Amino acid sequence: MPDRSEWLDRLEHDVALDLAESVRERGEVLDRLETCFPAYPDPATARRVEALRARFEAVDRRLAAGLRADLRAGRGRERLLRLAATSGAVRGDHYDHLDDLVAGLLQLEAPAAVPEPEAEMVFYQPTPARHVFDLVARSALGAGDVFVDLGSGLGHVPMLVGLCTDARATGIEWQPAYVERARAAAAALQLQRVVFVQQDARAADLSTGTVFYLYTPFTGSILRAVLDALRVEAGKRPIRVCSYGPCTHVLAREPWLASPEPVEADRIALFGPCIG
Secondary structure (H helix, E strand, O other), X not given: OOOHHHHHHHHHHOHHHHOOOOHHHHHHHHHHHHHHXXXXXXXXXXXXXXXXXXXXHHHHHHHHHHHHHHHHOOOOHHHHHHHHHHHOOOOOOOOOHHHHHHHHHHOOOOOOOOOOOOOOEOOOOOOOHHHHHHHHHXXXXXXXXXXXXXXXXXXXXXXXXXXXXXXXXXXXXXXXXXXXXXXXXXXXXXOOOEEEEEOOHHHOOOOOOOEEEEOOOEOHHHHHHHHHHHHHHHXXXXXXXXXXXXXXXXXXXXXXXXXXXXXXXXXXXXXXXXXX
């Protein structure tokens, strides 16, 4: 890396970083500022770093606020999808600049405290935003689809599906506090095709879903019961099942499911009914 003072000087004069669409570049710079200046060597450098951080974060806030206003008014989808395409490599379980953008867009606030998950239920962890956009692109969801997120947490996956496609989306979540926050966020964005249901996934009505998503929300007997219920639904109509995380290996062994592409551990897998 060049001299840090010279690098800061270039950043201070780089007006391209103030362009809204330079969201990926700003994210990379903010990460490097945090990595390269964990402790400021002198007050002058500290002021420069903080000024740059404040400048770029302000641009990102304006971008998210403008996009949020457009999406609430029923426009802005194409711009959101263009921004989603700035992610680069999809694979991996890390978070990036798109997660910061989505945080500003959806304005989801996690509850201060939630009960410990029951046995075989997994602690909530959001799907990285770039994986959600990748799922949207690969699944070709349309107006006739009903997307169901089994274990939806704070609900950002159904909301992004609702913002990026014409499909209806449902989040099914056991934790009431998460459902309350998800409903409030969806209402604030006027997402009339997105609903959240507070329910155990084993007791949920799956009869309208066409695409089901699981980010390993549960394991063991709960996962087994949900997969058995999905198999029943697959006997009634064509459905697809998408997964991310350790549960993908379980789905890949299901005899009634098949993937049209190689299953990768660090990317959302798409399964359809096994033919033959």
